[in-house]
Amino acid sequence: MSTHIIIRATSLHKSFGAVQALHDVSLSIKRGEVVALIGDNGAGKSTISKILSGVLRPDSGSLQINGDEVNLRHYSVHKARSLGIETVYQDHCLGEKQPLWRNIFVGRHIRNGLGFIDVAKEKKMTLHLLQQSLGLRGVGVSADALVSTLSGGERQGLAIGRAMLFNSNLTILDEPTTALAVKEVGRVLKFVRSIPENGKSALFISHNLHHVHEVADRFLFVDRGTIVHQSLQEKTSVAELFERLEEYSANSAIRGDK
């Protein structure tokens, strides 16, 4: 594996009013690596992912992408995308009543020489994505189909495929398997596993430790806004993930955090 660091966050702090959501969080993700954030409810996982994806600005700390310092004052979802950081949300990632091709290219349309959207090209690329990323084949597959005709797993797959299409270096997935039928979960996990095969990286957040163990190369444990432990997949069993998470939950219960 290359040691090229895709993203490095250093000493992130973030508070929401009196709630200190993150305290001195530092992490880095290498090229070709899937890193998972594990932690109890309210530990700070989503806050970390939102800072990396440009949704939230930290109160202090710094971010480097591909070795370059990011100006956090001007960092946004749009800027993150331009730097190869894409986020796949649990839901609302695609517009229900829109045809698939529009969803794929929203905000990033391909334009012809006259400045018009190149619909034919976008549809062709969408069809390719449906076939390649989702493995959908046959006469029923169409770039004009509405998002509402796709299953939850297919939607997640398409959203991941979209990130790949735009050559995302880091795909952030916050609870991508929640609310999916069992048979679809396997499909989404397979999509996530294919990310490092293409030399790309992912940040994976899930409460399901079996899923986490299946896809991630490295686990970062978050507790009360701090990264308290990390371990490599090859040296950690699923049982150990459960034990450690239970330990943090028990500690916060003793402290009366919940």
Ligand SMILES: Nc1ncnc2c1ncn2[C@@H]1O[C@H](COP(=O)(O)OP(=O)(O)OP(=O)(O)O)[C@@H](O)[C@H]1O
């Ligand atoms: N917009 C917000 N306004 C106020 N407090 C917030 C906001 N977002 C998060 N918090 C608080 O920050 C802390 C960390 O929340 P965060 O959503 O990052 O946790 P999480 O680990 O993703 O939790 P979960 O697994 O339940 O989604 C929590 O105490 C939460 O209540």
